Amino acid sequence: MKSLQDSVANLKGVGPKRVADLATLGIDTVGDLLTYYPSRYDDVTPVDLATVKDRQKVTVQGTIVSEPLLTRYGYRRSRLSLRIQVGQQVIMATFFNQAYLAKKAQLNEQVTVMGKWDARRRQVTANKLLTAADEKKKSSGAVYPVNKHIRQVTLRGLIRQAYDDYWSVIPTLIPTPLRQRYRLLDRQQMIHDLHFPKDAGKAKAARRTATYEEFFLFQLRLQALRRARRQRNGNRILYHNDELKEFIAGIGFELTGAQKRVVNEICRDLREPYQMNRLLQGDVGSGKTIVAAIAIYATISAGYQAALMAPTEILAAQHAEKLSKVFEGTHVHVGLLTGSLTAKQHHQLATAIKDGSINLIIGTHALIQDNVEYANLGLVVTDEQHRFGVNQRQQLREKGNNPDVLAMTATPIPRTLAITAYGEMDVSIIDEMPAGRKPVETRWLKISQQSEALHFLEAQLADGAQAYIVSPLIEESAALDVQNATDLYQEMAKYFAPQYQVGLLHGRMTGEEKENIMHQFKDGKLQVLVSTTVIEVGVDNPNATVMMIYNADRFGLAQLHQLRGRVGRGDRQSYCLLLADPKTDEGKARMKTMVETTDGFKVAQRDLELRGSGDVLGNKQSGVPDFKVGDPVGDLKILQIARQDAANLLMTPHWDEQDDNQPLVLYLQRHQLQTHFD
Structure with a gap:
């Protein structure tokens, strides 16, 4: 039975070489090919040459009135010249390095040519030739992002073939009530009109549907992950409140209102039985490190270890120096683990981490090496978290038994976008600078x-x-x-x-x-x-x-x-x-x-x-996809609506048992297995 998960090798004319070439565009399956959407559409409406300015992009329609003249020069270089009658005048169309068009351009055939108009020479330096057969396919206007391995014409032909062969197994993923509410197309029609629109209106309606679908599916995956995390057993870090208050009082300065708020949010998470997954955002100098120190102290006072991963050795060493002073005289014992340690130093530190005598481990990616074992890891803090790959963060999580995770970043992201981009994370924001801090x-x-x-x-x-x-x-x-x-x-x-x-x-x-x-x-x-x-x-x-x-x-x-x-x-x-x-x-x-x-x-x-x-x-590091059609900034309202709709669906009792939602259930099952948004 046909499936959108079929390899592109199932398509006619696609051998191992073409499979490899398509993979360079991220296209492995028929589904990937059908959702490889155009980046734009060429306007194939013919223009009146009397109104065209020099060097302007034009589309002209006419009849070939002379045999095509192909001249070859240099390595793989060529010039193809055609005389075309457009209305009452004859113009020249010149194509460079597209020798294969000579077979396509037949005398007395009507063609559409696109290119740049040279007013002085009365000619078009052309880049595209469409015959009547191309026009019938209605795919001529679509322009795709391609590379040196795949040509536009090849990609268009494969997409047309894939649609003709597989249209009947394209499932509609958006539930009927939502499609009706927002007047969205079913998925078959959406994919057809994105690739082969009859007019600009059809293309616009298809893109609107695709934007909502893309955001809705993204949010559904994120929120399903968040719900799964909350159902997973974490560590209840039952710190001693009085001891924590005493530590905070001894810091030597008053926390800002914003710091107090986020400390409460984090400490509330620590006590919960599910795994914390919180993003701490704060501007440079807003005091994220001391907030992390409070969370670390709470964790260690409850009998657990904490780890802090920094992207560079300089930053890791700086954290170790600063936090050693903060925790001076307490039961927090700091170890600095980086790649520049000698084998002997590394062995001694690894032993102390394994037996629990070092309970705060600060370091770079050395923290996730196979030979580093933790006694009882309860909290993982990542600094400048966007600088780590998804796999690195996942490896550190797996070092303990579902440790709580606090990801810090000093790269501010506007609140609406942060909540959306990190949809599976709880977001805490320090939006207040310490008193007396002078702006630069x-x-x-x-x-x-x-x-x-x-x-x-x-x-x-x-x-x-x-x-x-x-x-x-x-x-x-x-x-x-x-x-x-x-x-x-x-x-x-x-x-x-x-x-x-x-x-x-x-x-x-x-x-x-x-x-x-x-x-x-x-x-x-x-x-x-x-x-x-x-x-x-x-x-x-x-x-x-x-x-x-x-x-x-x-x-x-x-x-x-x-x-x-x-x-x-x-x-x-x-x-x-x-x-x-x-x-x-x-x-x-x-x-x-x-x-x-x-x-x-x-x-x-x-x-x-x-x-x-x-x-x-x-994108590649934060886990936010490079959306194919949606723009999280320009389409922010659609994104926020899709986010709410996804949340509402997941909260609906037995939503996954309804027939209408079965394609969506299958989609989620497939993507939850292969996607790790960290």
């Missing part, structure tokens, strides 16, 4: 104002402060006219000599070299640190008051905001200097946003508007 003053300067920026930096150094100078690249690149870190380091070392010492930090250094440079900077032996974005996350020096970023328009808003967060961590007023001559409107908008606000959530919202959700969320 941000200035945008042209590259020609570099000397002005350096004079300002000198004045700060003379006052006993330190500074970061950031470059986008490590070494010179012929492709990009940007300042690079090695050249910049040499230039700055010469400029500031002999009064001030300058250091260089970049990603190609060993862990030991990076750590050495960072210690020198923190101890005040280096006054200026020239770096690439390796310092974007976690580097903490309260005495640094200036962040100077060369070619700032080369960075995204989220990165710029992270870099700015490296200063302003002490009592002194701090500054961020953006040196940039942006060539695009988007580049200028990024600079203006940075100057106008230091609120990470406002920066994130602007980033979202400028770049879209894919880049902001970091």
Whole structure:
């Protein structure tokens, strides 16, 4: 029996080579092929050449009035010329490197040609030729994302064949009441009209249905995972409330209202019998680490171990140093596990972790190595969680018996999108900065104002402060006219000599070299640190008051905001200097946003508007899919409606026993097995 799960090898003309080529587009099954939707549609409506401007894209319709002339030159290079009568005039259509069209272009045949109009020569530099047979297929307008392995014409033919052979087994997944409520198409019609629309209206209606379906199915999977997690046995971490209050009172400062709120949310989860899966969002400097420390203390006071996984050794070492001070004099024993330990050190630490004498383990991905066994892991904290792959986070969870999970990120995501993107997680947001924290003053300067920026930096150094100078690249690149870190380091070392010492930090250094440079900077032996974005996350020096970023328009808003967060961590007023001559409107908008606000959530919202959700969320790591048709920003209202509809369906008693919902039940069963949204 035919199924959408059939391999594309079942289609006529698809051998092992084509199977491999289709796989490069993420197409393995017939279902993948049918849901590989067009990115756009070419307008195949013929134009009146009398109204067309030079270099404008055009579609013309006419009759071939001369034998096609094919000229070959060079390796696989060719030019095909056709004379076409369009109305009362004859024009030339030229195709480059499409020699195969010579067989398709027959004398006296009516054709449609698409390309760019050359008004002076009265000709079209064409890229597409459609015959009457193509027009009958009604697939001519669809344009798909392709690569060097698969041509448009090949993909269109395979999609047409797949639809003709499999249309009868395409199940409708959206329940009838929802389809009726929103006037949505059934799935057969939706897929047909996305690939072969008769007109723009049909294509629009199909895309609207596909957008809702995509969001609905995504939300259904996330929320089914969330419900399954809540039914799974976790650890009831029954900490001693009075002891925890005493620890919080001894921290040395008053928690903000937002910190108190999220501590209560997390502690409530710890006591529940199901596994916690909570995302802690907070701007740079909002105090996420102390919130995590409170959760860690609660866990350890209840007799469990806790693990904190950081993306880099620098950040892991920093956490270990900071938390060792926080937990000084308590029953929390900190161990730092990274890849740079000697075999002997690693063995000693692994032994202490296994017997439970080390109860807070901080480290990098070394925490998930096979030879690391935990005595009683109760809580897993991941810092900058989007920097870890889904599998790495899953491996750490599996180290214990369903430990509670707290994922921290200082990359703000607008609340509506965070709730939607991390639909299977509970989201806690610290939206308040600690009292007395001075906002970093941000200035945008042209590259020609570099000397002005350096004079300002000198004045700060003379006052006993330190500074970061950031470059986008490590070494010179012929492709990009940007300042690079090695050249910049040499230039700055010469400029500031002999009064001030300058250091260089970049990603190609060993862990030991990076750590050495960072210690020198923190101890005040280096006054200026020239770096690439390796310092974007976690580097903490309260005495640094200036962040100077060369070619700032080369960075995204989220990165710029992270870099700015490296200063302003002490009592002194701090500054961020953006040196940039942006060539695009988007580049200028990024600079203006940075100057106008230091609120990470406002920066994130602007980033979202400028770049879209894919880049902001970091799809491949965060678990958020690269939606085929839906746009979580532009279609946010549909997404939120679909989210509520999915929740309502899952709460409906015996929904999975109704005949109408059986295709959806099968879909969920299949996808729950192969998808891990972490």
